[in-house]
Structure formats: C-alpha cells, structure tokens
Amino acid sequence: MKTLLNLEEAAEFALGLALFLQLEYAWWWFPVLLLAPDVGMIGYLINSKIGAFTYNLTHHKAVAISFILVGLFVLTDIYTAIGAIMLAHSAMDRIFGYGLKYSDRFQHTHLGEIGNN
Helix, strand or coil: CHHHHHHHHHHHHHHHHHHHCCCCCCCCCHHHCCCCHHHHHHHHHHHHHHHHHHHHHCHHHHHHHHHHHHHHHHHCCHHHHHHHHHHHHHHHHHHHCCCCCCCCCCCCCCCCCCCCC
C-alpha cells in the first residue's frame, strides 16, 4: 500500500511540475521555489498550535488546488504558479513521510510519527 500511495504522490508532484512548466516563468524558478511552502514552519517559533496551523495551511493540497483554480479562472499566472509549487511540495513531503501536523508537536503527523517507520 505504501508504494501505491507514493506513486500517487509522485503523480501529484509531476502534475505540479507540469502545470508550472506551462506558465511563462523560467523553469529554474520551480526548483528555487520548491521549498518555499516550508515558510509555514515559522509558526513553531511561537508555539506548536500556531505552528501546526501555519504549516498545515501551506501544505494542504486543497489550498494548493484553490490557488491553481483561482489562477486558471482569474487568468493570473502567479496564483497558478503558487498552487503548482504548493501541490508539488506537499506531494514531495508526503513521499518522505512528512504529513500534516497535529497541534501537540511537530513530529506528530497524520502519517504517523516522523522518524518512526
């Protein structure tokens, strides 16, 4: 099952990359911005509840898809680019075992504990 789920995440990563490459931005912006959604971790400097909220906001696929749809229907490429980066980043995180966070601590995710196989 884990392999099947990782294949699904890889497909979502590829979709994010493909969407980004359809835009009129230089290709190298994709790898440069790929880790940008991790800015959501800054909330952990305040406390774990705020950290989980800000992290989950920048890593939730529905938020990424919302940005993509706004970009496609409002015809503003920047929203599509942000959504594509968020989708690809979130899929990449899930492949590596980093899920959405519970508010008690960073290591407690919807995929289980980070660091425990």
